[in-house]
């Protein structure tokens with residue numbers, strides 16, 4: 001639907017036959033197109049501004065490599081900076097703590113917390129040979145606890161028995177106790193979705209956090225998210241304190257600029273990507289891949305890499 | 308209505324000067340971009356603003372009013388309530404959309420509204436895939452006093468829908484609300500399943516479905532445009548509902564959607580409770596985008 005950055009820049013920079021260093025005016029014109037491409041990819045406006053400033057500073061005066069066009073040179077610089085801002089590879093779930101290690105899942109309604117809880121539990125069970133317990137603290141959404149119970153059955157991961165009438169705080173305590181007594185390595189706490197400006201529900205999350213003392217608190221966010229990504233990520237991080245981000249629905253065709261926005265505004269790593277509805281649809285985060293997707297291309301980056 | 312502290316702060320900051328200058332217009336464009344209108348739509352609105360008021364003396368309030376009016380102008384033609392007038396028995400409403408947008412909840416809220424009007428309502432649990440989706444709809448059925456037709460987990464959704472419409476007709480239901488599984492619009496197999504559901508409904512009643520509502524999440528960015536495009540093509544979407552407007556997301560993509568598709572917007576979701584569904588009001592929506 002949207003033009004790739006290489007298409008946009010081709011009209012501006014590729015017609016320059018001159019080689020040598022990139023000038024301020026070359027770069028300035030190109031940055032207008034970069035800005036537009038990033039906004040169409042849903043990168044938050046403030047983050048786009050920061051990004052453009054950084055890229056500008058890096059690009060002006062850069063020598064254009066012999067084998068590529070000035071347009072490709074700019075794309076390379078943009079891409080490299082994007083990868084750098086998206087963060088390092090291989091930052092995954094950290095289990096270095098005294099078991100049972102608690103992992104708390106938080107996020108807006110419908111972002112994919114319950115599904116992701118089951119996916120992570122399954123991965124830790126199969127790949128890391130951990131004994132995992134899952135507990136649903138969602139007493140609000142109809143059949144939410146039942147949903148996690150069914151997922152536990154499907155993935156053969158234990159779930160905390162459902163006790164009607166308990167508060168999320170009580171369930172958290174019961175989950176941690178059960179995990180300790182049962183000799184579990186990891187206890188995953190799935191919480192109800194909440195809007196970040198809902199003070200009452202945010203306070204509930206803080207209380208759950210203080211009871212369970214999670215080693216990881218993962219913000220589960222939809223990769224289709226638009227400009228609001230910064231508000232959401234900032235609020236959850238400031239209020240509850242997150243240790244990482246999981247981006248769901250990366251199997252959709254959105255450019256996924258929310259990844260950059262959330263990473264930039266919290267400084268917290270993106271740890272995993274959800275790429276489908278089934279419990280095995282979970283992938284490690286690769287900044288280079290996500291960067292080329294935000295820019296709406298992949299081939300040019302590969303081309304530049306080879307140059 | 309909803310307020311937008313951030314946006315109105317932004318505008319107050321911008322209009323310390325009295326003139327609508329180029330720099331000011333750029334800032335206004337930013338306000339629109341931050342509300343998810345998208346670059347093209349934001350530029351179009353600013354161009355319209357520029358024609359009307361550029362270089363005239365204008366106060367911050369005036370500018371806000373002009374901006375609001377411009378956004379409202381784009382949205383007013385699509386603000387249309389959902390009408391179930393008894394022509395069809397049952398009136399079949401098919402709910403579609405990507406995962407987690409609020410389809411099932413909106414089915415529940417609509418059921419409550421129709422029940423409140425004294426209508427006989429039936430719900431079809433055509434999400435046979437997601438864990439506990441059937442239980443979730445069952446609870447909404449209990450809450451609203453609507454009967455629920457459901458099948459086995461993993462059963463063919465189109466088959467279930469066939470049974471549900473047949474039963475709704477036999478039972479003399481006024482409205483049949485069909486809750487479908489969430490699906491991303493780039494999943495060909497799942498979109499084909501949806502097209503099949505529509506074909507099966509037509510087999511029972513050639514005039515059905517009478518409404519196909521696409522449920523959009525207000526936090527979604529530019530991808531909502533492609534959701535409308537593809538769901539319209541494959542499922543014949545006739546109207547939109549936008550959920551989760553109780554947060555800080557403004558849902559400005561609706562402006563771009565309405566410019567491109569002119570598709571009716573029936574209602575907005577402003578919470579998780581049964582009565583958190585409101586008619587779509589172009590003026591209020593525009594006000595929230597422009598800041599009040």
Ligand SMILES: Nc1nc2c(ncn2[C@@H]2O[C@H](COP(=O)(O)OP(=O)(O)OP(=O)(O)O)[C@@H](O)[C@H]2O)c(=O)[nH]1
Nearest residue numbers: 109110111112113114115193249274275276406407
């Ligand atoms: N395509 C796709 N769908 C996903 C992914 N992750 C979750 N989903 C779907 O998104 C919908 C919502 O997922 P849930 O796990 O119920 O979301 P949640 O955050 O627990 O929702 P609440 O508890 O209501 O806040 C379901 O239809 C899931 O199947 C993903 O990575 N890709």
Ligand SMILES: Nc1nc2c(ncn2[C@@H]2O[C@H](COP(=O)(O)OP(=O)(O)OP(=O)(O)O)[C@@H](O)[C@H]2O)c(=O)[nH]1
Nearest residue numbers: 109110406407408409410411412489551576577578
């Ligand atoms: N804050 C808020 N939450 C909402 C609104 N509408 C729905 N939700 C919540 O969003 C989450 C997902 O809603 P569902 O109705 O299950 O969404 P769905 O589209 O049926 O999801 P799938 O069937 O998994 O695709 C639930 O936690 C709902 O309570 C709304 O208007 N505001």
Ligand SMILES: [Mg+2]
Nearest residue numbers: 113114138144
């Ligand atoms: Mg959940």
Ligand SMILES: [Mg+2]
Nearest residue numbers: 410411434440
């Ligand atoms: Mg549903």
